[in-house]
Amino acid sequence: MVRRTLTLVCLAIASISSAQVYPGKDWQTDPHALSPEVLRRVRDYVRALDTTSLVVVKGGKIAFQYGDTKTLSYLASSRKSVLSMLYGKYVEDGTIDLGKTVGDLGMDDNPATTPAPEGSKEGAITYPGLLPIEKTARVRDLIMARSSVYHPASNGGDLLEFAPPRGSQQPGAYWLYSNWDFNAAGYAFEKMTGKKIFDALRDDIAVPIGMQDFDRQRQQMLGDLKVSRYPAYHMWLSTRDMARIGLLMLNDGSWDGKQLVPSDWVRESTKVWTPYTEFHPDSEKHGPWGYGYLWWPYDGAFATDGFEGAYTSRGAFGQYVAVLPALGIVAAHKTVPVNRSVQDDNWDALLHRIAGDVPASEIVLPILKAKGRDAAMARYVALKKTPHVIADESDLYSAGVAADNAKDYAGAIRALSLNLALYPRSGRTLLALGRAQRHAGNRVLALKTFRRIVKQSRAGARAQIELASMGEPVDGHSFLLSYSRVALDAVAGRYKSKDLRYIVERDGNRLHIREIDPFGDLNDDYLAFPDSRGGFYVPYDWTSVAFEKNEIVRTLGSDKQRGTRVR
Numbered sequence: 001m002v003r004r005t006l007t008l009v010c011l012a013i014a015s016i017s018s019a020q021v022y023p024g025k026d027w028q029t030d031p032h033a034l035s036p037e038v039l040r041r042v043r044d045y046v047r048a049l050d051t052t053s054l055v056v057v058k059g060g061k062i063a064f065q066y067g068d069t070k071t072l073s074y075l076a077s078s079r080k081s082v083l084s085m086l087y088g089k090y091v092e093d094g095t096i097d098l099g100k101t102v103g104d105l106g107m108d109d110n111p112a113t114t115p116a117p118e119g120s121k122e123g124a125i126t127y128p129g130l131l132p133i134e135k136t137a138r139v140r141d142l143i144m145a146r147s148s149v150y151h152p153a154s155n156g157g158d159l160l161e162f163a164p165p166r167g168s169q170q171p172g173a174y175w176l177y178s179n180w181d182f183n184a185a186g187y188a189f190e191k192m193t194g195k196k197i198f199d200a201l202r203d204d205i206a207v208p209i210g211m212q213d214f215d216r217q218r219q220q221m222l223g224d225l226k227v228s229r230y231p232a233y234h235m236w237l238s239t240r241d242m243a244r245i246g247l248l249m250l251n252d253g254s255w256d257g258k259q260l261v262p263s264d265w266v267r268e269s270t271k272v273w274t275p276y277t278e279f280h281p282d283s284e285k286h287g288p289w290g291y292g293y294l295w296w297p298y299d300g301a302f303a304t305d306g307f308e309g310a311y312t313s314r315g316a317f318g319q320y321v322a323v324l325p326a327l328g329i330v331a332a333h334k335t336v337p338v339n340r341s342v343q344d345d346n347w348d349a350l351l352h353r354i355a356g357d358v359p360a361s362e363i364v365l366p367i368l369k370a371k372g373r374d375a376a377m378a379r380y381v382a383l384k385k386t387p388h389v390i391a392d393e394s395d396l397y398s399a400g401v402a403a404d405n406a407k408d409y410a411g412a413i414r415a416l417s418l419n420l421a422l423y424p425r426s427g428r429t430l431l432a433l434g435r436a437q438r439h440a441g442n443r444v445l446a447l448k449t450f451r452r453i454v455k456q457s458r459a460g461a462r463a464q465i466e467l468a469s470m471g472e473p474v475d476g477h478s479f480l481l482s483y484s485r486v487a488l489d490a491v492a493g494r495y496k497s498k499d500l501r502y503i504v505e506r507d508g509n510r511l512h513i514r515e516i517d518p519f520g521d522l523n524d525d526y527l528a529f530p531d532s533r534g535g536f537y538v539p540y541d542w543t544s545v546a547f548e549k550n551e552i553v554r555t556l557g558s559d560k561q562r563g564t565r566v567r
Helices: 002-018 036-048 078-092 139-143 179-193 197-206 239-250 263-269 344-354 361-371 373-383 393-405 409-422 427-439 443-456 460-469 485-491
Strands: 053-058 061-067 112-114 125-127 220-222 232-234 320-324 329-334 493-496 501-507 510-516 522-530 536-538 543-548 551-556 559-565
Touching (some): 036 053, 036 061, 036 344, 036 393, 053 239, 078 179, 078 197, 078 239, 078 320, 139 179, 179 197, 179 232, 239 320, 239 329, 320 344, 329 344, 344 393, 361 373, 361 393, 361 409, 393 409, 393 427, 427 443, 427 460, 443 460, 460 522, 485 510
Antiparallel strands (some): 053 061, 053 329, 112 125, 220 232, 320 329, 493 501, 493 559, 501 510, 522 536, 536 543, 543 551, 551 559
């Protein structure tokens, strides 16, 4: 423990000295900033996840990068942490008063109906707008998720379904993650500053820190304004630009001599204002994060030994920026949210690998090979209580996937089977086991595993792809594995409709089709298999694809979408 503490002291000193290093037009890289063991563990882990891209910064330079770090993509709820940064200088100069109430700002909202509680004899209640008590919520309450305003938001993805009755809680007294709060905080920012959020993002952060890929036109206010008057301020940034945001925060809001975010605000917004033990509903009271001002700081026993003062943004499907001040590290992670997702526990486990913690698999798998499952399980259970060891469902899963990728199929099957014994509900482990069995040449076992997955509906969509790839019937459709590659190449190409572009490519004995929206974002991404009935079938999506003359036609029930070939 003394050695670890001394190491952290040295790292903290190093991070202070390296805080003067900033990227210019492009990032500098330092491939030696992290040890070879850490780099290997991080690389193996992200390859097993649905990670689109990852940037790790240490000493102001990129220490590790993976995937396409340049493409703009959706931030999801990580946008809220960016808004928190924008608040800083306007709070400091008095333009924004956190004590102002919703009522002071003249805010109200649309009529909304609250369903009757389950089992209640009372009917649904329709409210004409915000209640008087809800209008007493302060702006500070909005950015702390403590407004106690339980009006539905213009966008989903929150915990409103677990809210107590409207008007039952005093503002500031009850934490609940509600998008109404966050969208209203965006409105309050624009109301008090007189600036559009995206203009402030450009002028106050993007341009001063030299974002390489920022595009003001890509940022969009979205939401159902019939539900709520306050839209969500959705942001699209690249991973390497998200890392710049993290570096700005690591350096207490300073960038190359300019204080862009007040240092006091950085500290205040990223400290634990609400410990996770005060979260609602009870299912959220598990850590490792509490809540600050739109940031998620590590809390309690989780904020120790390298994670002191650490915090992260969190966005659905895998959009994160984390700052580890004690280690001088920033990490930015993106997952393009089309049939892909990285979960919070994966992100935490990835950060611990970056910080130098040891995966339990490195200790347990040699025991498994030499002494068998019982000895390995006993050692694994003991390691779960050992500091600086990562022992969770994702560890043995990623180790099994890494072994499969290395063509060590026997090792992959051992690791994944052990993980299923420890975590029997892990659908992705079962899927990876089926793939390893298939790669090992055991078709019978692989088919049995994939059918089991489909039956249980855990990772079922991907299991259906595996079955179709093996020529097995899915949804009553049979597939032609011997379909002519010449015929597949003949329909490959680019197609365009009014709203979408289609990129069609041959992928072995099937087609890989990507749909791109007008903003250049991936709208859908799927595999279509030659169907014995004619045309192509997307197994997990219940849609068919046909090519008629110079058109692509995708059909779901009676709904058809068409694109014309452009080349």
